[in-house]
Amino acid sequence: MADPISSRLQPGVTPAAATVPVGNGRTLPRSHYLLAFFAGAANTLSFAPTPHGGWLEIVLFVFFFAWLTRTTGWKSAALTGGAFGFGNFVTGVWWLYVSMHVYGGMSAVLAGAAVALFSLYLALYPALAAGIWSFCAGHARNGALASPDDRPFAPTWHGAFAFASAWAIGEWLRGTIFTGFPWLASGYPQVDGPLAGFAPVMGVYGVGWVLALIAALLVQAWARTREPRGGSRSSGNNSNTGSSHTARIATPAIVALALIAAGPLLHLVAWTTPTNAPLNVRLLQGNVPQDMKFDEAGVVGAIREFQRMITAKPADLVVTPETAIPVLVQDVPEDFGVAVRNFADSTGTSIVFGAIGGKVTPDRRIVDYTNSLFGMTPGTRDLYRYDKHHLVPFGEFVPWGFHWFVQMMNIPLGDFNRGAPVQKPFMVHNEAISVDICYEDLFGEEIARTVRENAAPVSVLINSTNLGWFGNTIALDQHLQIARMRSLETGRPMLRATNTGTTAAIDAHGNVTGRLRPFTIGALDTTVQGMTGNTPYVTSGNNTVLAVSLILLAFGFAFGPGRPGRRGNALKSEKTATSTAPDDSRNT
Incomplete structure (x- = not known):
């Protein structure tokens, strides 16, 4: 897995030195997008007929989010999401070629081109989701690089919820615009995975939301293990620093594992009950x-x-x-x-x-x-x-x-x-x-x-x-x-x-x-035994996951770490601290 990128200032780097425009930072190699494409293609294996593909999907989404954290702005994030999506769709809906060529009589070249173009269209939605995440996580709005080797972003709680929400919104849009094509929605492999219990509560898009959140939190926990204890400045209390560092690693991991454990428990809830005698069909x-x-x-x-x-x-x-x-x-x-x-x-x-x-x-x-x-x-x-x-x-x-x-x-x-x-x-x-x-x-x-x-x-x-x-x-x-x-x-x-x-x-x-x-x-x-009663999803449909996602994205965009006012205040505070600091050279 690629190293998630630290958003903390490295030792010896001042905020002024970090204010290099993103556009002047490093350019991701083509291999970055190629690997995103292959990860998307591998994600097709999460879907049927692969048994228990939901577990494989979690692993691949962890890689996908870690790969997103290597991007340097909304453009590279969107391209990474689009490459992942194109790999998933071109390998997951290739069977459309059969209907157009074998039974529709279209030439092989035109049918293949139609599948590729359709897959490119579908890939716009994960690209959009990745771009929205970049903005709402503060990634694309920092206007600055946060380390001397151009690594601007680290997984955070803020970024985790932004990723889950943007991903769910992107999938819902794909299933709605132009009459919709929700085939290969990321919640489907979880039918045989650990998150199936969320389906009657939030629907397939809600399952995708939980999946994306788990992946982001696991990457967040892993990224914290690579941070120096106490950050860039030494602390007077090493025990407190160590405890804080451990909590920063353990908390997102525990939440992610709790969500995984909640799926099978929710699956035990009887949302509906039998009604009338069974039918022979x-x-x-x-x-x-x-x-x-x-x-x-x-x-x-x-x-x-x-x-x-x-x-x-x-x-x-x-x-x-x-x-x-x-x-x-x-x-x-x-x-x-x-x-x-x-x-x-x-x-x-x-x-x-x-x-x-x-x-x-x-x-x-x-x-x-x-x-x-x-x-x-x-x-x-x-x-x-x-x-x-x-x-x-x-x-x-x-x-x-x-x-x-x-x-x-x-x-x-x-x-x-x-x-x-x-x-x-x-x-x-x-x-x-x-x-x-x-x-x-x-x-x-x-x-x-x-x-x-x-x-x-x-x-x-x-x-x-x-x-x-x-x-x-x-x-x-x-x-x-x-x-x-x-x-x-x-x-x-x-x-x-x-x-x-x-x-x-x-x-x-x-x-x-x-x-x-x-x-x-x-x-x-x-x-077949008929059932009566309504699940939470039947009662509210997609409204629950859409409302939660929109609120979280709006909150993130307004108050996230990339907010210009917050960034300006941080720079101003740093300058004030520098100007009032004692001049060690005079004492020398």
């Missing part, structure tokens, strides 16, 4: 090849296969993947509708299936296409409908000015209407089940809002997904990890029915209780 995995999903033979074969799978065995609830029936609901074959309806009525099985929604105009045209889930309830002809709200850019809607990009790909159904933010749940035996489609379970705030604002108390979450666009890549395991975080945040079980994988059942504590092997055809028979 069948989750279907069709494994329909993506390159066949929308051609005529593939559509006919998929409908026939899912009809067979739905009617193969009764249960309280049967769920298919996203667009399992890849046609407009008005065009679903009559024999499919009759067979599934008769099966539901005769066995008492409720059924949720994915298809394309649309409205029929008076002149028989279809408009307002939607990516939807439809539900059949035994004994009634009412058809439940859920329309996807949070659409995927380029996959389900085309951002303004980017139609040329979509025309380069051969992906159908690229412009849907969106549903309402909060929609009614699907009822199964008095259990209110909240459904969402694929990409939507990346947005914990929206899931929490659905649970919080629904008239019926939601007890079970269901995600219907098709990740066939991304082939046999880490995207499947990463998405399962994301779904597990949603269970932790809400204190509710999550059921996943996917086309190619990973179809799984997750309990209210984020544990996978059953799963199907990817790229196989099958049904996962499982039992």
